[in-house]
Amino acid sequence: MNQPLFTSKSLRTMQNRTLFTVLFIFSLFVTTVIQAQSPVNPISSNSTTEQLNFEACGEISIHILDQSLTSTNSIDIANWEDAFSLEDIEPNFFDLDNKRFYIQLESSSNLGSFINVLLETLDENGNVVDQQTDVKLKKISGGFSTKKYRSTARIVVVDNDVIDDNFSDYTGSDQDIDVYDGDDDIGTNDDNKNDPTIYGILGQRIRVTYFSNGRNEPVTSELIDICEPSNIKRVRLNLINMRNNAGTGTYLQASDILAEIDKMQKAWGQCCIRFVNKDGNHFTEADVVSTTQPAALSLDNGLHMLNQVPNLSTIALSQQEQTHLQLKDNDPSTVDMFFVNKYVLIDNESDTTPTDTNVAATAFIDWLAPSSHNPNITAAQVRTIIITTNARYFTYAHEIGHILTDRAHFVAPTELGGDLDYNGSAEGHSDFPVRANLMRYPPTSAMNGVKESKRLLPFQCFYARNETDLPY
Numbered sequence: 001m002n003q004p005l006f007t008s009k010s011l012r013t014m015q016n017r018t019l020f021t022v023l024f025i026f027s028l029f030v031t032t033v034i035q036a037q038s039p040v041n042p043i044s045s046n047s048t049t050e051q052l053n054f055e056a057c058g059e060i061s062i063h064i065l066d067q068s069l070t071s072t073n074s075i076d077i078a079n080w081e082d083a084f085s086l087e088d089i090e091p092n093f094f095d096l097d098n099k100r101f102y103i104q105l106e107s108s109s110n111l112g113s114f115i116n117v118l119l120e121t122l123d124e125n126g127n128v129v130d131q132q133t134d135v136k137l138k139k140i141s142g143g144f145s146t147k148k149y150r151s152t153a154r155i156v157v158v159d160n161d162v163i164d165d166n167f168s169d170y171t172g173s174d175q176d177i178d179v180y181d182g183d184d185d186i187g188t189n190d191d192n193k194n195d196p197t198i199y200g201i202l203g204q205r206i207r208v209t210y211f212s213n214g215r216n217e218p219v220t221s222e223l224i225d226i227c228e229p230s231n232i233k234r235v236r237l238n239l240i241n242m243r244n245n246a247g248t249g250t251y252l253q254a255s256d257i258l259a260e261i262d263k264m265q266k267a268w269g270q271c272c273i274r275f276v277n278k279d280g281n282h283f284t285e286a287d288v289v290s291t292t293q294p295a296a297l298s299l300d301n302g303l304h305m306l307n308q309v310p311n312l313s314t315i316a317l318s319q320q321e322q323t324h325l326q327l328k329d330n331d332p333s334t335v336d337m338f339f340v341n342k343y344v345l346i347d348n349e350s351d352t353t354p355t356d357t358n359v360a361a362t363a364f365i366d367w368l369a370p371s372s373h374n375p376n377i378t379a380a381q382v383r384t385i386i387i388t389t390n391a392r393y394f395t396y397a398h399e400i401g402h403i404l405t406d407r408a409h410f411v412a413p414t415e416l417g418g419d420l421d422y423n424g425s426a427e428g429h430s431d432f433p434v435r436a437n438l439m440r441y442p443p444t445s446a447m448n449g450v451k452e453s454k455r456l457l458p459f460q461c462f463y464a465r466n467e468t469d470l471p472y
């Protein structure tokens with residue numbers, strides 16, 4: 001269900017604001033004078049008249065407050081870092097998230113004990129992609145001062161439908177955490193009035209509107225960004241879709257690759273990171289370049305991977321991998337993503353009977369390149385991802401996570417010890433369930449769900465934004 005921005009009404013509201021402000025200042029002045037003259041009983045007959053005018057012309061403004069109750073022009077996507085208790089979801093997980101927000105309406109006149117506002121997410125064209133009607137705001141201050149009305153805590157989540165965004169009450173107790181119907185339909189009817197989550201992705205905006213006369217007359221609205229625009233890190237991708245041996249087609253369709261890139265966008269929106277094409281723009285199918293194989297490859301049979309202990313300091317590339325990586329664009333400001341059929345294991349280069357594997361993908365991270373770290377891999381070969389047709393739901397997002405964080409996997413404290421593996425204990429997240437982390441040791445989850453491998457903790461976002469010199 002789409003509906004356009006009510007631009008003409010918004011404009012009229014803006015024009016009225018100037019008038020409101022003048023009346024508001026005048027009313028305040030009158031109120032102050034009356035209070036000064038009649039400290040015992042400020043409600044004189046004159047003041048009643050003024051108060052009535054004041055009621056009729058009162059200034060109303062809406063603010064989005066961040067977790068510290070400070071007014072903000074942008075809100076980030078939630079990390080759910082304190083949402084889990086062992087494997088369960090805390091009933092008040094949205095109250096615990098550092099990226100929670102509150103809606104506050106300030107009015108010079110009394111609007112009662114509670115008011116309702118409309119909360120929406122708008123896409124880049126102004127179409128509504130999620131909507132909560134009648135979000136309740138409770139009066140938290142009154143008297144002669146400005147009346148303030150505030151909502152309970154809310155968070156922005158990146159999946160709609162039944163995933164993340166289908167809490168019908170404050171407890172979240174009805175969330176069906178394990179079921180996903182596979183349909184990311186843009187539904188606006190999954191949100192109960194008190195749903196603490198609203199769907200939204202990077203590039204979209206959150207709008208709150210207060211109406212008079214039921215929902216007929218928008219009085220004022222506030223529109224804020226999801227992620228502060230100047231804080232969005234844009235990572236450029238070079239997408240290389242390998243053709244089959246006969247050169248007649250590719251193993252993956254460009255449209256399927258772009259659908260997976262969309263999942264990457266959702267996952268890394270948690271860190272205000274966005275993926276763009278080589279020119280810095282939105283992806284189209286033209287950005288998925290199909291490329292003929294070098295003669296030394298035979299991708300129909302699988303790309304060779306050396307059978308070796310996966311030690312990052314000694315791991316070596318097969319001759320086929322080395323040949324393959326010569327197709328990189330030699331631009332260190334891009335990450336190259338190759339799409340191939342599958343990986344097969346060889347014991348050594350003269351092995352003529354490769355073994356099929358179910359390896360989903362590999363990523364060659366910056367850390368490998370200095371010879372002091374690994375003498376077998378060069379700077380020209382890193383910042384590379386090879387994706388196979390075994391990729392699962394979160395594989396693309398997981399692999400780019402290796403490149404961005406320049407690290408291996410998020411593991412339980414008891415499992416720490418692998419090369420470049422890490423956990424959340426030093427960051428105060430030792431109890432975060434590994435299962436729910438995007439960078440957990442593979443395999444990542446086969447399906448989407450609230451507790452599946454999709455979360456990124458704030459310190460992982462910090463790594464991803466700062467550990468490489470990939471340009472903004």
Ligand SMILES: [Zn+2]
Nearest residue numbers: 398402409442
């Ligand atoms: Zn991995």
